Amino acid sequence: MRLANKIGLVTAAGSGMGRAGAIRFAKEGACVGVVDLDQAAVNDVVAEIEAAGGKAIGIACDLRDDANARRIVKEIADAFGGLDFVWNHVGHPGPAAVEGIDMADYDLAMDLNVRSVLVTTEAALPELRVRGGGALLYTASISGLKGSPFSPVYAAAKFGVVGMVRSLAGRYAKDKIRVNAVYPGITDTPMGRVFVARPDQQSTQGQDREAILANMASTLPMGRAATPTDVANAALFLVSDEAEYVSGVALPVDGAAIA
Ligand SMILES: NC(=O)c1ccc[n+]([C@@H]2O[C@H](COP(=O)([O-])OP(=O)(O)OC[C@H]3O[C@@H](n4cnc5c(N)ncnc54)[C@H](O)[C@@H]3O)[C@@H](O)[C@H]2O)c1
Structure with missing residues (x-):
């Protein structure tokens, strides 16, 4: 098993890629902390992992709150006896508009995409050091590599995530803490449907999000x-020891869209 004896934490693990990752990591032998805002979704993911013979602990909380973004690390490390990796997957699309922008939505996007993952990172660093190193994984986006005319705040936030990943990779290399990111393209999840409905409100008016996607x-x-x-598989490699000499990497998982 590729994550035997590892302990990991996945945020936004109640749905989409985070859910797929938590389940995949547990199948590969990891004890997994499943963190999400949605209590029912957390329960469901933990139940699925346990039914397959894996180990998981669920924490339902709002990661916008610094205290939560920090305490999830301690709770999982205390419960399982340490921490080897974190997939900081939580994020938010933010506003589509520039003229008439909703600044509360701007704050939410910046808080979830950038602030909360930094707070969780701060809490995780000492836990990873105790284990002699570990892996920090972030979810950027192809909007963190090129501009996104219909999601400019999201792009600003994800470019920020990229900057954080590259900076932390150099900073913590001596501690054997690897820092990487996945860059999903449009992904078949609820959030993916938000993005695809944005570009051309005129031509897509009246269509449901399934058809637009x-x-x-x-x-x-x-x-x-x-x-x-697709994204969980890339994440699995980056949090595993197979990627022992891989740090500071931005791995697109976009089927050549950006290429
Ligand atoms: N779906 C895409 O097309 C796409 C593309 C590139 C990057 N991403 C990034 O992937 C990540 C998640 O996307 P997804 O498509 O897997 O999402 P999703 O829509 O499937 O699930 C998002 C999850 O986040 C949880 N969540 C929302 N607010 C939260 C909060 N305040 N605290 C804790 N949990 C919260 C929700 O309850 C939900 O379970 C984000 O970082 C997003 O920016 C998505």
Whole structure:
């Protein structure tokens, strides 16, 4: 098993890629902390992991609150006896508008995409050091590599995540703490449906988000959007010891969209 004897934490693990990652990591032998705002979703993911013979602990909380973003690390490390990796996956699309921008939505996007993951990182560093190193993984986006005309605040936040990842990789290399990011393209999740509905409100008016996603996916190089499992598989490599000499990397999981 690729994560035997590892202890990890996944945020936004109640749905989409985070959920797929938590389940995949547990199948590969990790004890997994499952963190999400949605209590029912957390219970569901923990139950699925346990039913398959894995080990998981769920914490339902709002990661916008610094105290929560910090305490999840301690609770999981205390419960399982340490911490080897964190997938800081939580994020938020933020506002589409610039003129008439909703600044409360701006704050939410910055708090979840940047602030909360930094707070969780701060809490995780001493736990990883105690184990002689570990892995910090972040979720950026192809909008962290190129501009996103319909989600400018989101792009600003994800460019921020990229800057944080590259900076922390050098800073903590001597501690054997590896810092990487995945850059999903459009992914078949509830949040993916928010993004695809944005570009052309006129031509997509009246269509449901399923139809918009299907149309959009058909224009991508591989003719489909990413699945949560596509991204979870890339995440698995980056948090595992197979990636022992891989740090500071931004791995697109976008079926060649950005290429
Ligand atoms: N879906 C995409 O197309 C796409 C593309 C690139 C990057 N991303 C990034 O992937 C991450 C999540 O995306 P997804 O598509 O897997 O999401 P999703 O829509 O499937 O799930 C998001 C989860 O986040 C949880 N959540 C929301 N607010 C929270 C909060 N304040 N505290 C704790 N949990 C909270 C929700 O309850 C939900 O379970 C984000 O960082 C996002 O920016 C998504």
